[in-house]
Amino acid sequence: MQLTPADTAAVEAAIHEAELRTRGEIYCVVSDESGDYGETPLAWAAGVALLGPAVLLLGGVHVAAPDLFGGWSAAQVSEVAEAAARKALLGAILMQAILFVATLLVVTIPSVRRALTPRPFKRERVRRRALEQFAAKNLHLTRERTGVLIYVSFAEHMAELIADEGIAAHVEPRVWDEAMAALTAGLRRGAAGEGLAAAVRQCGAVLAERFPADPDANPNELPNTVVVLPRA
Template structure:
């Protein structure tokens, strides 16, 4: 997972500043290492593998033996032997399940493994939720003309979200942002998030400049141009 260097952040900030010179729209960029800890992924995989414990014992040839009924055993001897054999089998199965749970949880907790084993749909939901939280937390909904745009990137998942405020959404169809999002996600996949950001910001500026051109008498900058970098939650 590539992180953004100081020079990358400066380049993105310059791209935002250049883009906003053409429009009254406000472009705000937020980057996070990851949108969730996905702790449930490790637990789910560990529990699933642990449930295989009894099946693994059977495949390994471990089973409860039945005493020879023709031997000179009394009924109490047979009962005690069966009880002991069943107890050992249960203890063995429980111990194996515990070991499988702990080992699997430890392996899946490795960030790269956890990301690979987390369903893409869950990652998408978490990225969308974190982006929506940041849109409100950074006050993008409070610009004077409601023309704020959040470009949110989650590096661990290699996913991005774009949220436009009501003032833009009322005049621009959602599909208009598809090219910008495609450019951004392409940069993430290629391990060049800074290039993806620059391309997406330029494409967003083209749309905003056409619908919300800069005022001749002045173009106040209501939101910081610098990229906000968030830690893992």
């Protein structure tokens, strides 16, 4: 999923129109993916590798020691048992190594890696990168602390809305639910541009009600462009 030039133009037009009615600032950032989730392949590979001994047992491999009452001496029993145990241990280690490498190669595939990464972990990574962008784009430096960041991460199919403290003090978090619902609806149907533009318009309505434009001074403190980030 990505924004087309037409999508970008529509979103930027929606930002411009919304900011004409408010002292607030709306800023949009989209990203292909918010993290590489390099921990996921390693975690799955290590977990599957622990199943090595179980795989050997299910495959019928077992360790047997000679019968003490079959004419074997204690030294012979010890020697044979040690050799059998060593063979079984080496087999388990080899199986674990094979399982580790095979799982690592499979889970490294981007689509598999994303599917096997727990959703709360992806949510935390998206939230963290949204906060990074909020600070990096200076949304906290607007005159009345009325910046709103809408952040979309396509690979995770997730979005975040962050309002600066000047807005948060007057607007309850649930007020933004309609904007986020419009955005996620667009993402689900593959119309990211439409969803993002709808979210911008909804945010503009909220800001216009609580922070109406000042006819004498309503500067555009942040660019209305949509920022597209490379894959993290």
